[in-house]
Amino acid sequence: MTVAAPNTTGDQHGARAHSDGGWGATGGRPVPVQTRSERFASNDVSAFPEVTGLEAEWKLTPLDRIRSLLGGSPDGTPYEITSTGGVIEWIDRSDERIGVAGTAEERAAANAWSTFEKALSITAADEVVTVERSSLGTGDRAAHVVVTAKAGTSGTVILRSTGQARLTENVEIIVEDGANLTFVSLQEWTDDSVHLASQFARVGRDAFLKHIVVTLGGGVVRVNPSAHLVSEGGDVELYGLYYADAHQHLEQRVYVNHVAAHTRSRVTYKGALQGEGARTVWVGDVLIGAGATGTDTYEQNRNLVLTEGTRADSIPNLEIETGDIVGAGHASATGRFDDEQLFYLQARGIPEHEARRLVVHGFLTEIVQKIGQPELEQRLHAAIEAELARGAA
Amino acid sequence: MSVLEIKDLKVSIDTDQGTKQILKGVDLTIREGEIHAIMGPNGSGKSTLAYSIAGHPRYNVEGGSVLLDGEEVLEMSVDERARAGLFLAMQYPVEIPGVTVSNFLRTAKTAIDGEAPALRSWIGEVRDSMSSLRMDSTFAERNVNEGFSGGEKKRHEILQLELLKPRFAILDETDSGLDVDALKIVSEGVNRVKDKTGLGILLITHYTRILRYIRPDFVHVFVDGRVAEEGGPELAERLEDEGYDRYLTGASA
Numbered sequence: 001m002t003v004a005a006p007n008t009t010g011d012q013h014g015a016r017a018h019s020d021g022g023w024g025a026t027g028g029r030p031v032p033v034q035t036r037s038e039r040f041a042s043n044d045v046s047a048f049p050e051v052t053g054l055e056a057e058w059k060l061t062p063l064d065r066i067r068s069l070l071g072g073s074p075d076g077t078p079y080e081i082t083s084t085g086g087v088i089e090w091i092d093r094s095d096e097r098i099g100v101a102g103t104a105e106e107r108a109a110a111n112a113w114s115t116f117e118k119a120l121s122i123t124a125a126d127e128v129v130t131v132e133r134s135s136l137g138t139g140d141r142a143a144h145v146v147v148t149a150k151a152g153t154s155g156t157v158i159l160r161s162t163g164q165a166r167l168t169e170n171v172e173i174i175v176e177d178g179a180n181l182t183f184v185s186l187q188e189w190t191d192d193s194v195h196l197a198s199q200f201a202r203v204g205r206d207a208f209l210k211h212i213v214v215t216l217g218g219g220v221v222r223v224n225p226s227a228h229l230v231s232e233g234g235d236v237e238l239y240g241l242y243y244a245d246a247h248q249h250l251e252q253r254v255y256v257n258h259v260a261a262h263t264r265s266r267v268t269y270k271g272a273l274q275g276e277g278a279r280t281v282w283v284g285d286v287l288i289g290a291g292a293t294g295t296d297t298y299e300q301n302r303n304l305v306l307t308e309g310t311r312a313d314s315i316p317n318l319e320i321e322t323g324d325i326v327g328a329g330h331a332s333a334t335g336r337f338d339d340e341q342l343f344y345l346q347a348r349g350i351p352e353h354e355a356r357r358l359v360v361h362g363f364l365t366e367i368v369q370k371i372g373q374p375e376l377e378q379r380l381h382a383a384i385e386a387e388l389a390r391g392a393a
Numbered sequence: 394m395s396v397l398e399i400k401d402l403k404v405s406i407d408t409d410q411g412t413k414q415i416l417k418g419v420d421l422t423i424r425e426g427e428i429h430a431i432m433g434p435n436g437s438g439k440s441t442l443a444y445s446i447a448g449h450p451r452y453n454v455e456g457g458s459v460l461l462d463g464e465e466v467l468e469m470s471v472d473e474r475a476r477a478g479l480f481l482a483m484q485y486p487v488e489i490p491g492v493t494v495s496n497f498l499r500t501a502k503t504a505i506d507g508e509a510p511a512l513r514s515w516i517g518e519v520r521d522s523m524s525s526l527r528m529d530s531t532f533a534e535r536n537v538n539e540g541f542s543g544g545e546k547k548r549h550e551i552l553q554l555e556l557l558k559p560r561f562a563i564l565d566e567t568d569s570g571l572d573v574d575a576l577k578i579v580s581e582g583v584n585r586v587k588d589k590t591g592l593g594i595l596l597i598t599h600y601t602r603i604l605r606y607i608r609p610d611f612v613h614v615f616v617d618g619r620v621a622e623e624g625g626p627e628l629a630e631r632l633e634d635e636g637y638d639r640y641l642t643g644a645s646a
Contacts, residue, residue, distance in 0.1 A: 347481050
């Protein structure tokens with residue numbers, strides 16, 4: 001959590017309900033201990049009760065700003081896209097690729113699943129595929145995307161979203177055996193947009209997925225990636241970069257599910273917060289299943305707080321059902337701008353604003369560098385620059 | 394000729410127990426080309442002097458002045474002090490994740506000079522300086538101080554000293570954490586820069602070891618926030634034999 005209040009009351013350390021766990025406080029009902037993989041899942045919106053805001057899943061999300069996407073009838077028809085490379089097609093709900101990688105675990109995702117009419121299918125093989133969508137409009141929308149990396153191929157898929165939107169969607173990422181896929185989900189929506197996304201990846205035998213979520217624009221953006229390592233030798237790296245300005249709510253709930261033996265995962269999410277009401281949430285769940293011997297996992301979240309009036313939640317959860325593993329760890333840190341870094345740079349003649357710029361860029365660049373597409377990397381550096389300029393104004 | 398004058402400098406810090414007086418009136422004058430060693434026991438205020446001159450916000454200046462060629466340094470911001478020609482080689486250089494050494498050096502050089510250095514000659518200069526400090530060329534692409542060994546950090550400080558060409562440098566315990574080989578390399582670097590640019594040096598150290606490699610013109614013994622004794626290089630030799638006990642009797646010892 002963000003704030004560690006000093007223990008002034010003199011009670012025993014730890015003898016207090018964790019702010020995220022809750023010892024039966026939620027709605028007066030005790031919350032049963034639940035393995036992450038046993039969470040209720042259904043693609044039928046009516047299978048989920050109305051969202052009250054007390055659910056662990058939703059309690060950190062501003063429901064008043066997203067409410068309509070939790071039900072109703074969003075427009076699920078195809079939308080305009082522009083793309084380069086790959087095989088791009090709109091496929092029917094009955095297509096066998098749909099439902100391969102995951103099942104909705106909350107109401108917004110189930111609502112999208114219940115109401116989309118056609119799914120956008122992106123198949124990449126040994127190339128860089130870019131898909132952009134920028135005209136989703138002001139009405140509620142539901143969407144479904146399926147990204148497929150064919151067995152033994154190596155490719156990159158960049159899904160970039162700009163303009164205005166009120167969107168709930170599911171993205172399925174199928175990484176077949178021996179495939180190597182880099183998937184970049186880039187959110188640069190307008191500041192009045194709402195985007196709720198569940199991204200499910202199913203990673204095959206000896207396959208590798210590099211999954212990168214970059215969120216710079218949007219009013220409420222909630223991207224929840226999950227990676228299911230269902231075959232031996234599966235390897236995932238999940239990266240995230242977010243920059244929340246005043247009144248932006250950027251949330252990501254990451255879940256890595258180690259099912260098969262000898263799988264590896266690395267999760268690194270980094271965020272910057274600046275301006276009154278800038279809000280970020282990161283939840284990182286890792287489950288090492290009973291059969292996932294030889295698992296090697298590490299997840300971390302770092303937040304850089306640039307101004308007063310922000311809030312960052314950071315909640316890593318690690319669940320281990322077998323002790324026969326290579327390694328498992330997690331780390332989380334949320335800190336202010338480091339005055340010692342500032343002093344060091346200024347002591348070399350670098351003016352304060354320039355020093356801040358260097359430090360913030362430096363902090364976020366670790367993620368940008370993972371993309372491996374120089375053009376996109378440069379554009380992101382410029383976008384971060386613009387965010388910084390906004391903060392200085 | 395440039396001169397750095399420290400006059401009756403009084404500095405305090407805020408602690409949980411209240412304000413604590415650290416410097417209790419320091420007088421020191423350093424001229425271009427001179428090397429002044431400041432020696433003293435732990436807690437005597439040596440590092441406080443260094444950081445106060447550089448302008449670290451933790452230190453409250455209660456009185457006195459620091460003049461660089463007659464200009465009041467204490468009224469300048471940290472970066473203004475550096476641009477005016479002061480340099481602090483830090484005892485514990487800070488990590489700056491994601492910022493490469495080469496980017497950092499170029500940014501600092503541009504800030505100090507007021508214009509970007511000519512690319513080709515700059516690259517050559519950096520390369521030469523790095524090789525004389527026995528730094529591998531891959532060093533330039535590493536992030537500032539990240540994962541550096543103690544010796545690498547200190548070499549990196551001296552690399553900056555050589556490239557930024559200040560008029561006065563304060564070396565804060567540059568010898569700490571160095572093995573003999575690294576100490577020699579770092580000392581050679583300091584001497585080379587001094588020969589080339591004629592800068593004045595305030596060398597802060599706890600031990601006399603580094604003074605075998607960097608010969609001071611003056612030695613000041615610092616005790617309890619003041620200069621307790623001053624002399625030539627022979628004073629350092631005496632400290633080598635006797636330690637600081639002589640100054641501490643009756644004081645804080």
